[in-house]
Amino acid sequence: MRNAVLAALTVLYPLVVYLGLGHFEPRWLAFLLLGLALARLTTSRERVWWAAAVLAAVLALATFLANAALPLKLYPVIVSGLLLALFAASLAHPPTAVERLARLTNPDLPPKGVAYTRKVTWVWCGFFVLNGTLAAATALWGSDAAWALYNGLIAYGLMGLLFGGEWLVRRRVMAGSAHV
Known part of the structure; x- marks a missing residue:
């Protein structure tokens, strides 16, 4: 709770x-x-x-x-940066963050799935770089309204699109495997 x-x-x-x-x-x-x-x-x-x-x-x-409001507005930048560090560290020290999440529903993830989750972890790293950059840009140069719109709505929409899109792609990639 x-x-x-x-x-x-x-x-x-x-x-x-x-x-x-x-x-x-x-x-x-x-x-x-x-x-x-x-x-x-x-x-x-x-x-x-x-x-x-x-x-x-x-x-x-x-x-x-x-x-000053600026430090308040930098919190989403910190969250993106830490998530980037977490996902990137998992690439250096497997299993990757996405593999760990995938194994919650598919404990016996096949090698094809492990390779796929590694690629998806790279995609999430790219997302966190982009998201952190946009969060910083809106904090530094955007209006309060633009900052709130991006960090409170658009960023979550982009995360949802990436998550949902990845789920659809995973279904195709893993279609021939026993564990999807």
């Missing part, structure tokens, strides 16, 4: 920040980011999410001290 609430807060973060900036000084919204950081620390034991929590706390502190 706590993980679901944390996921929902993370997804809604850009919208809440956007709406909040219209009513509050950025320093008070820093507490939202600090709350996300503390929630991450209490719900995960994985190093990548602890790193996200520490970096979010640093951004919250910077927001509070400078009373």
Whole structure:
């Protein structure tokens, strides 16, 4: 339940920040980011999410001290960067992140599936580079509305398209295998 609430807060973060900036000084919204950081620390034991929590706390502190919105808007950049690091590290130290996910439903993934999931992990790495770059660009040069639109809607739409498209491609790639 706590993980679901944390996921929902993370997804809604850009919208809440956007709406909040219209009513509050950025320093008070820093507490939202600090709350996300503390929630991450209490719900995960994985190093990548602890790193996200520490970096979010640093951004919250910077927001509070400078009373500036930019650090609040950099949180999606950090998340993309950490996911890129996680997926890229799994390429160097298999099984890949996508293979691990695939094995949740197909524990006996055939060699063809392992090779495919490695390629998909590369695709996700490319996505996280693109997404992090666009998140940074909207934070640095976009309006608050453009930042919220990209990071709160478009980025999730692109993730969904990639996830759904990959699922369809996997069905074709694995059509001849016993485990799809």
